[in-house]
Amino acid sequence: MNIFLTDPAMKQMLNEVVVNATKDLKRSGKVPPLGVMMGKGRAPGMMPLRFDDAETKQESLVMLGAIAKNVGYDFVIVLSESWMASHPIEEADAPHPPPSEDPNRTEALIICMKHRDGSEVLVVVPFARGEDGKIASFGKRQQFDGDSVHVGMMDVIFPQEHSTH
Numbered sequence: 795m796n797i798f799l800t801d802p803a804m805k806q807m808l809n810e811v812v813v814n815a816t817k818d819l820k821r822s823g824k825v826p827p828l829g830v831m832m833g834k835g836r837a838p839g840m841m842p843l844r845f846d847d848a849e850t851k852q853e854s855l856v857m858l859g860a861i862a863k864n865v866g867y868d869f870v871i872v873l874s875e876s877w878m879a880s881h882p883i884e885e886a887d888a889p890h891p892p893p894s895e896d897p898n899r900t901e902a903l904i905i906c907m908k909h910r911d912g913s914e915v916l917v918v919v920p921f922a923r924g925e926d927g928k929i930a931s932f933g934k935r936q937q938f939d940g941d942s943v944h945v946g947m948m949d950v951i952f953p954q955e956h957s958t959h
Contacts (some may be wrong), residue, residue, distance in 0.1 A: 796939045797913040798907055812905055812917050812935065815873050819903055819921065820929045825875050827851075829858040833868035834851045845874060861909075869909040870951050878918065900933070908948045914940030924957065933935040 797805045819825050827843035841861065843854040855872070862870050879896035880890070893899050903919040920933030 796913040796915065797909050797911060798913055800941055808905075808907065808917070810916060811871060811873075812919065815903055815905060816919055816932060819845045819875075820932075823923075823928055825873055825903060826839070827872070827874040829854070829904070830871040830873070831858070831865065831867040831869075832871070833866060834866060836865065839865065839867065852950070855947060856950045859953065861953060867910075869913075870948075872906045872948070872951075874904050876902055876904045878920065885915075902933075906948050908951045909950075910952045911953070912940070914948060915946065949954060 798808055810818055817823060827845045829841040829843050831839040831841070839861065841854075844850040845854065845860065858870060858872070861867075863939055877893040877899045878901075879890065879893040879895070879899045881890055883897075890896065900920045901919075901923065903921060905917040905919075907915045916938045918936045918938075920936075922931050922933075924930035
């Protein structure tokens with residue numbers, strides 16, 4: 795059972811995170827990578843993350859996971875912006891450039907959540923900027939649970955409890 799999708803309080807919190815992150819993105823034009831750690835009986839913890847490249851991203855997530863585990867947080871939220879690209883299903887096995895280099899790329903707000911029980915959820919909210927660089931529009935919110943999409947970057951968060959995906 796995925797706690798983010800079955801527990802009413804977690805479902806509400808997930809929705810609030812998405813709504814607030816979308817509002818912040820619209821207002822400021824950016825969402826710097828951020829890790830948020832939460833748990834019952836604990837004050838929330840926040841940690842700015844560095845996603846300059848794959849190595850710093852991995853280092854940031856390892857540190858976030860270690861802090862969350864050692865302090866006893868129940869779950870972690872990672873917010874960031876990213877590029878995404880989609881291709882027709884018949885091209886699924888064909889090689890594609892990384893999304894950051896794909897001519898059909900779209901920017902997206904990414905929200906990943908992982909619970910110490912292994913539950914995961916990924917929310918993707920595509921967006922477009924106008925010529926002035928400001929957020930012009932948001933696409934349809936897409937939500938995936940850990941059973942349908944495995945968020946590999948979250949493997950270092952609560953790794954000993956990682957589900958078998």
